[in-house]
Amino acid sequence: MKTVFVTVGTTRFDELIESITSPVNVQVLKDRGYERLVLQVGQGSLLPAADSCPHISLEAYRFKGSIADDIEQADLVISHAGAGSCLETLGAGKPLLVVVNDTLMDNHQLELARQLHMDSHLLYCTCRTLTETLRTMDLSVLRPFSPGQPKLFASFLDRALGLS
Numbered sequence: 001m002k003t004v005f006v007t008v009g010t011t012r013f014d015e016l017i018e019s020i021t022s023p024v025n026v027q028v029l030k031d032r033g034y035e036r037l038v039l040q041v042g043q044g045s046l047l048p049a050a051d052s053c054p055h056i057s058l059e060a061y062r063f064k065g066s067i068a069d070d071i072e073q074a075d076l077v078i079s080h081a082g083a084g085s086c087l088e089t090l091g092a093g094k095p096l097l098v099v100v101n102d103t104l105m106d107n108h109q110l111e112l113a114r115q116l117h118m119d120s121h122l123l124y125c126t127c128r129t130l131t132e133t134l135r136t137m138d139l140s141v142l143r144p145f146s147p148g149q150p151k152l153f154a155s156f157l158d159r160a161l162g163l164s
Contacts, residue, residue, distance in 0.1 A: 001057070003036040004029055005074035007067055009082045012043040016099050019127040020078060026053045028134045038070055068092070076139070081113045086122065090145035096122040097137065099130060121145045 006020050017039060019025060029037065039060040041047055048060045064070075067085075071077055071092045078097045079085040089096045098113045113124035120143040125133035 001035045002075050004034050004076045005038045005070045006078045007040040008042040008080045009085050014044045015127045017046045095139040098124040102126045
């Protein structure tokens with residue numbers, strides 16, 4: 001079953017939950033072949049019921065010890081722009097659409113999303129542009145994300161300091 005996993009991390013981002021479960025966005029997901037929607041809603045005030053999105057299987061929860069299994073089972077991850085959620089998804093090799101919360105002041109999330117988008121690792125939008133992004137996104141343009149290699153950096157430092 002083709003699955004979309006949506007995560008807001010430990011934050012509150014009700015606008016994303018409202019937007020992704022709107023009838024128009026559920027229909028766009030359905031039109032793109034997705035049959036299952038899993039929501040991790042964090043501290044938000046919304047916890048949609050399983051029957052609140054007709055024509056698509058819906059599961060929603062607030063928190064789990066780990067979202068790794070949900071990411072692994074997903075064909076698409078839609079996430080807030082938190083660095084942890086983004087890096088965990090990219091590290092799992094999953095296509096990622098980041099929805100930036102543009103109501104935040106001094107929004108560092110936008111900077112992260114833009115940089116990773118410029119490197120073709122993810123797509124990003126806001127809640128206002130989510131429908132159009134879902135309609136037009138081409139996941140085939142995304143490039144795999146290579147995780148950091150701290151051992152290489154440590155070896156470089158060892159050599160530079162004459163320790164090896």
